[in-house]
Amino acid sequence: MNNIKLVRVDFLLIHGKVITKWRNIISATEIVIVDDKLSKDSFLAEIYVMAPPLGVDVHVMAEEDFIKASQEGYFDTNKINILVLFKSIGNIKHLMAKDIVFNAVQVGELGGGVNRRSVVNDISIDDQDLQDLKFIQSQGTAVYFQVTP
Numbered sequence: 069m070n071n072i073k074l075v076r077v078d079f080l081l082i083h084g085k086v087i088t089k090w091r092n093i094i095s096a097t098e099i100v101i102v103d104d105k106l107s108k109d110s111f112l113a114e115i116y117v118m119a120p121p122l123g124v125d126v127h128v129m130a131e132e133d134f135i136k137a138s139q140e141g142y143f144d145t146n147k148i149n150i151l152v153l154f155k156s157i158g159n160i161k162h163l164m165a166k167d168i169v170f171n172a173v174q175v176g177e178l179g180g181g182v183n184r185r186s187v188v189n190d191i192s193i194d195d196q197d198l199q200d201l202k203f204i205q206s207q208g209t210a211v212y213f214q215v216t217p
Contacts, residue, residue: 069143069170075152077160078176081106082119082126082153085176089217091124096151098125102134102163103155131163138168157193161200164207172210175201188213 073094078086081101091099099120106113107130117126129137137143143150154160160173177190184192191213193201205211 069138071143071148071150072152072170073149074174075154075160075170075172076174076176077154077157077178079155079178081155082116085216086151086153087120091120091151093217094151095149096124097148098127099151099153100134101126101128101153102131102159103128104130106155107133131159131166134163135166135168157197157200157204161203164204164209169207170209172212173204175211175213176215188215190215 073096074090076086076090080086081103082099086099090096101116106116107128113128116128120126157175157178160170164170175191175193178184178192178197179190180186180192181194184194186192201211
């Protein structure tokens with residue numbers, strides 16, 4: 069998965085910071101959103117596909133489709149820089165439990181809620197998130213919290 073330049077958890081998925089900051093930093097020409105629920109909602113998925121500026125392709129994939137694309141070498145063979153977005157830490161943990169390995173995972177905006185503790189500006193986690201992050205790190209993946217560059 070050499071062409072994946074950034075794996076980010078951000079419950080907002082595509083928004084201003086992702087487009088104006090992170091996409092520019094890694095010169096992303098493609099954004100892949102991995103989310104089972106969103107992949108089944110063609111109307112909402114289309115809104116995300118239309119969100120970025122010209123020249124940036126967006127694909128909304130179910131987890132199984134991401135796994136298949138990975139196994140087929142999609143993320144290695146294309147001459148593109150890819151930003152992969154997940155809505156939750158649990159989504160990443162679920163993929164990694166199926167032998168998908170990421171070098172690093174950036175945890176961005178996760179918002180608040182019941183039983184969530186703030187760990188960094190705009191990033192809060194609950195006990196399940198903490199366990200999932202420990203699993204992700206146990207697989208040799210670097211985990212870091214960062215809202216903005």
